[in-house]
Amino acid sequence: MSEKNREGKRTARERLAVEREKQKSADKRRRTLIVGATVVGVLGVAAAIGVVAAEAGKDDGGEASGPVVAPSGAQGKDGLAIPVGEESARSTLTVWEDFRCPACKNFEQAYRPVIHELTEAGRLKVDYHLATIIDGNMGGTGSRTAANAAACAQDAGKFTAYHDVLYDNQPREVDDAFARTDKLIELAGKVDGLDTPAFRRCVTEGTHNAWVDKSATAFRTGGFTGTPTVLFGDKNIYADRSMTPAKLKRMVQDENK
Structure with missing residues (x-):
């Protein structure tokens, strides 16, 4: 060749x-x-x-050390529920939520007026449980830090008002702004009488962080698939595509007849 x-x-x-x-x-x-x-x-x-729960479910900050300090008035199994409304109310709504969760904000914006109306009328009690799945999914510690701040507001008797302020000022899901305690204290200024030295100390020291972690663990092991999980009795009404605020109101009224 x-x-x-x-x-x-x-x-x-x-x-x-x-x-x-x-x-x-x-x-x-x-x-x-x-x-x-x-x-x-x-x-x-x-x-x-709704926002799907992380498989691991732990935030980047890890588990908080120190004693588990429940906020004032916490109820339910292991004291993990923050109650809103009259104890004697015939209807109970159980809400698992995450302050960084966009779907939770959407639920709040749609259902807040009727929930406030029914709790203030003594017809509905809401048990709020705080989760931290966005910390696990997106990274950061804002879910836990905001939940701790909300628990601090519960100590001051201002949970409902501060709860609403957090959702009204929720950052974008990828923005971990709620990890900053100064931001959470700044938002407390929107609630009359909340921004006190005791509240600031509770927020900056993470007084309820271990309690929030315990609540987050209960969410992960409770068989829930995402936030918000909204239970009326045993039924997850958030998963019901036919559910509306008006329908929820009728359900509560029917139980109160």
Whole structure:
């Protein structure tokens, strides 16, 4: 075989090898795009039905050390519920929520007026349970820090008002602004009489952090799939696509007849 022919074959083999490498790279990019599109689709579904709980469920800050200090008036199993409304109310709503959770904010904006109306009328009691799944899903500590601040507001008898302020000023899900205690104290200024030295100390020292972690553990082990989880009796009404504030009001009125 002539030197010219050998050179031609070697050049052809080299071109073939280059083409194969290009094909491998194209296949790899295509697989990456398919996986990325799948993830986006899954997240879109999660946003529609509520924020899905992280499998690990622990925030980047880890478990808080120190004693478990429940906020004033906490009730329920292990003292993990913050009650709002009359104890004698015939209807009870159990809400698992995360202050960084966009779906929780959507629920609050839609149902807050009727919930306030029914609790103030003595017809409904709401047991609020605080979770930290966005810390686990997105990273950060804002869910826990805000939950601790809300528990501090409960100590001051201002939970409901501060609870509403936190949702009205919720940062974007990827923004861990609630991890800053100065931000949480600033928001306390929107609630008459809340911004006191005792409240500031409770927030900055993380007085209820271990209690929040215990509540978050109860959420992870309770078989719940995401926040908000809103139980009327044993029924998760948030998962009921036909549920509306007006329908919830009728359900409570029926129980109070």
